[in-house]
Amino acid sequence: MSKYGALGDYLKRQGRDLVPMTFAEIEKVTEVKLPASAHKHRPWWSNNPNNSVLTKVWLDAGFKSEQVDIPAGKLVFRRVRGTKAGSEGIQAAGEKPFHPLYGYMKGLVRIMPGADLTRPADPELADYLDAKYGPEKRKT
Helix, strand or coil: CCCCHHHHHHHHHCCCCEEEEEHHHHHHHHCCCCCHHHHHCHHHHCCCCCCCHHHHHHHHCCEEEEEEECCCCEEEEEECCCCCCCCCCCCCCCCCCCCCCCCCCCCCCCCCCCCCCCCCCCHHHHHHHHHHHCCCCCCC
8 A cells, every 4th residue: 555545545435526625634634744846836736647656546546636726735636437447538557548539430531542642632732832942852
């Protein structure tokens, strides 16, 4: 168990989806003082699983941080549901982010053999670009 594991246990026991906490409350639950960067830098509270040990604790408990107010020393943990990793909108380490519609139109567009996708569709545009920037050098 990590030194911040008590926060994960605390969050798991909560029956509500929003758990507002102050930095002092987090320190009280974990019995560990937060690093100085947690009190100064908003990115320290990001939901990047590679950010810190504490970040992994709240993500593994099924929560994400939001509404971080550094001057006031408080934030809100929101319970996330519905994905295989137990967290919505949070990537597992090494997982590539894709939009849900990625690949939706796969197979609907065909490019005919021999088509040059780099050639301008408007021949006058090619002449204009050649005049402005010099002739294009192509490998044949």
